[in-house]
Amino acid sequence: MKAIALNATLKASDGDKSSTEKMLELVLAELRKEGVEGGVVRLADFNIKPGVKSDEGEGDDWPELRSRILDADILVLGTPVWLGQPSSIAKRALERLNAFISEKDDGGRMPAYNRVAAVAVVGNEDGAHHISAELYQALNDVGFTLAPNAVCYWVGEAMGSKDFKDLPKVPDSVSDAAKMLARNTVHLARMLKEKGYQPVS
Amino acid sequence: MKAIALNATLKASDGDKSSTEKMLELVLAELRKEGVEGGVVRLADFNIKPGVKSDEGEGDDWPELRSRILDADILVLGTPVWLGQPSSIAKRALERLNAFISEKDDGGRMPAYNRVAAVAVVGNEDGAHHISAELYQALNDVGFTLAPNAVCYWVGEAMGSKDFKDLPKVPDSVSDAAKMLARNTVHLARMLKEKGYQPVS
Amino acid sequence: MKAIALNATLKASDGDKSSTEKMLELVLAELRKEGVEGGVVRLADFNIKPGVKSDEGEGDDWPELRSRILDADILVLGTPVWLGQPSSIAKRALERLNAFISEKDDGGRMPAYNRVAAVAVVGNEDGAHHISAELYQALNDVGFTLAPNAVCYWVGEAMGSKDFKDLPKVPDSVSDAAKMLARNTVHLARMLKEKGYQPVS
Amino acid sequence: MKAIALNATLKASDGDKSSTEKMLELVLAELRKEGVEGGVVRLADFNIKPGVKSDEGEGDDWPELRSRILDADILVLGTPVWLGQPSSIAKRALERLNAFISEKDDGGRMPAYNRVAAVAVVGNEDGAHHISAELYQALNDVGFTLAPNAVCYWVGEAMGSKDFKDLPKVPDSVSDAAKMLARNTVHLARMLKEKGYQPVS
Numbered sequence: 001m002k003a004i005a006l007n008a009t010l011k012a013s014d015g016d017k018s019s020t021e022k023m024l025e026l027v028l029a030e031l032r033k034e035g036v037e038g039g040v041v042r043l044a045d046f047n048i049k050p051g052v053k054s055d056e057g058e059g060d061d062w063p064e065l066r067s068r069i070l071d072a073d074i075l076v077l078g079t080p081v082w083l084g085q086p087s088s089i090a091k092r093a094l095e096r097l098n099a100f101i102s103e104k105d106d107g108g109r110m111p112a113y114n115r116v117a118a119v120a121v122v123g124n125e126d127g128a129h130h131i132s133a134e135l136y137q138a139l140n141d142v143g144f145t146l147a148p149n150a151v152c153y154w155v156g157e158a159m160g161s162k163d164f165k166d167l168p169k170v171p172d173s174v175s176d177a178a179k180m181l182a183r184n185t186v187h188l189a190r191m192l193k194e195k196g197y198q199p200v201s
Numbered sequence: 202m203k204a205i206a207l208n209a210t211l212k213a214s215d216g217d218k219s220s221t222e223k224m225l226e227l228v229l230a231e232l233r234k235e236g237v238e239g240g241v242v243r244l245a246d247f248n249i250k251p252g253v254k255s256d257e258g259e260g261d262d263w264p265e266l267r268s269r270i271l272d273a274d275i276l277v278l279g280t281p282v283w284l285g286q287p288s289s290i291a292k293r294a295l296e297r298l299n300a301f302i303s304e305k306d307d308g309g310r311m312p313a314y315n316r317v318a319a320v321a322v323v324g325n326e327d328g329a330h331h332i333s334a335e336l337y338q339a340l341n342d343v344g345f346t347l348a349p350n351a352v353c354y355w356v357g358e359a360m361g362s363k364d365f366k367d368l369p370k371v372p373d374s375v376s377d378a379a380k381m382l383a384r385n386t387v388h389l390a391r392m393l394k395e396k397g398y399q400p401v402s
Numbered sequence: 403m404k405a406i407a408l409n410a411t412l413k414a415s416d417g418d419k420s421s422t423e424k425m426l427e428l429v430l431a432e433l434r435k436e437g438v439e440g441g442v443v444r445l446a447d448f449n450i451k452p453g454v455k456s457d458e459g460e461g462d463d464w465p466e467l468r469s470r471i472l473d474a475d476i477l478v479l480g481t482p483v484w485l486g487q488p489s490s491i492a493k494r495a496l497e498r499l500n501a502f503i504s505e506k507d508d509g510g511r512m513p514a515y516n517r518v519a520a521v522a523v524v525g526n527e528d529g530a531h532h533i534s535a536e537l538y539q540a541l542n543d544v545g546f547t548l549a550p551n552a553v554c555y556w557v558g559e560a561m562g563s564k565d566f567k568d569l570p571k572v573p574d575s576v577s578d579a580a581k582m583l584a585r586n587t588v589h590l591a592r593m594l595k596e597k598g599y600q601p602v603s
Numbered sequence: 604m605k606a607i608a609l610n611a612t613l614k615a616s617d618g619d620k621s622s623t624e625k626m627l628e629l630v631l632a633e634l635r636k637e638g639v640e641g642g643v644v645r646l647a648d649f650n651i652k653p654g655v656k657s658d659e660g661e662g663d664d665w666p667e668l669r670s671r672i673l674d675a676d677i678l679v680l681g682t683p684v685w686l687g688q689p690s691s692i693a694k695r696a697l698e699r700l701n702a703f704i705s706e707k708d709d710g711g712r713m714p715a716y717n718r719v720a721a722v723a724v725v726g727n728e729d730g731a732h733h734i735s736a737e738l739y740q741a742l743n744d745v746g747f748t749l750a751p752n753a754v755c756y757w758v759g760e761a762m763g764s765k766d767f768k769d770l771p772k773v774p775d776s777v778s779d780a781a782k783m784l785a786r787n788t789v790h791l792a793r794m795l796k797e798k799g800y801q802p803v804s
Contacts, residue, residue, distance in 0.1 A: 083701055091689075094686060137687065
């Protein structure tokens, strides 16, 4: 079983440390305990061209990312919170996944069918529920399945400025959520790998 | 396999015909083709008291509804669109389902685990994507699993006033969505009935 | 100048103390410093019937509330956070305000024109930005004007359970937000009282 | 009085015709009738670097755009609908406007204070209410004022594929909304130009 974790932070890898990265590593560690291998891809390191096709031509890095996403059984989409909303880079990835809607097979199944998605959200403050709502809907619209409690998140108190990466210790509630997310997501991915969704004729 | 469809229209059964009811009947018909039995419950006919507990005391009809929800393998939550948002009655049902979060078993599993949810949305105009986002998030937060393309919806053109119940024919895109929703949801519900989510120790 | 603050907590006045009430009193205190009088109305104490008309008949308390809302220059809508979303009671009030859309005068102006709205949100955790988004949109759709930074909110850290009403001291960031909200909202309400929106012929 | 309309379509100017552009031109035409001059800026033609500062360094076109935004009295943000949500380019612009929150003057006022914002949304189908909600909240958070009915939108029937740019005629409901938006927005912008928000000491 394979997972891919997309980090939609606004910072490239050569920038500051990313709180979203720390959260995704936490989720991946739990996935590994369930027998799933995988790593984080920093989206800001790639040239993901604007558009809603699977290939936007010359210089577009999306076809490579798309292929890595479809090569995995589990997709974890991680985003920081800005203004209570997902990052523009998370939105860019969703727009490119939009192409799946017009890439159904003869049975009406999109390329993401039989793959399970989960979400990670990190911010100084407020926004995680809304972000998981928007990401669930977009990921579900393009064909991913969602296990219960498919989000792992941390945000500080209202109008706070603490960073998740600077917390002396990951709160137990966050560790527990990562564990539960991994347990449920892998269970579902295993079952769908064994017997996938049936075509509609 | 059993399904329960909750109709969150603002109208009680003795009122006007409900477009949401028509949409839920469409989804139930497809579920029946997959071997699932079930019916629609009109929430406006019940006294669902405000609160976030499973029982809000004297005169509260929620305990009965809660028991019917947990008796089913599949929950379809149907809501009309008002101001681009789900109805207050849909929100009331979600608030009461909130209690599941504090009713986990020793393995961290909520009462809704191993049950699959889907969503139906009907309106004169615009709002279905947002409503599915909010409902997916709330239903997922309280323990339901979501199959891909878990929404069946219809809304008319911007600022329009056509009613789904008055359309001379259900659009093919809506029939197809209902069929796909049923196919995927039942597949998942069957697998989870056979082998449910494992506890986290 | 008059304000009305609607408290959309799920609890009636004879129940537990309301964190939303505390937040609304904070906002009202700042409005009073700007020369505006007003009080809090606990919506759960009223029978607001489901529907989208200004009067839903026998036993409906909305007509009285509607008249008090239109009697004020400023509306503050306060809601608790449940599942990251506004309460069903806040939604009920918005559904009833929906009627304004079909009550335009000959110049295309709804009854709420020249009135300014603001929002107050309180929860144990995460949800304030999304709630202000939904409330802004619904209030704006039914004719209210919004001053900058029209929300005053508090939520605790992710997955926390602290209550605003139990904080030993209101955080400075919250007091500042209340002050700014009051300053801006009253400025706008004064100007609109002097010279309101012009009709479209 | 000056307006600036930002077109957040995913297509650069040398690409296909933009439905969002057509909608923004409609709004600008109405603004001109109210004595406001202004034009459309196609954001996809610019290099808006990821980040949340007003200047993200070498090659960043945002400082120029920021200056044009602050030079105008009215901002109209136009976005296409993808997956029921605003475009990644609209989100990018909002992230950059986020910097206003830390650029308050001594009186607590952000650079956008006394400027009025409005929103334009165009899509094949469903998403306009949610998008206006998200844009209202973000624009309000960074200091803009919102007149009533501050959105002009068009989307087709559920799951439709018609483009606004291909409609033989702009629907009356859309023309009326553009007119109302312009009338209200200009009224407010004029008043705020005459007498702006007062500082909080």
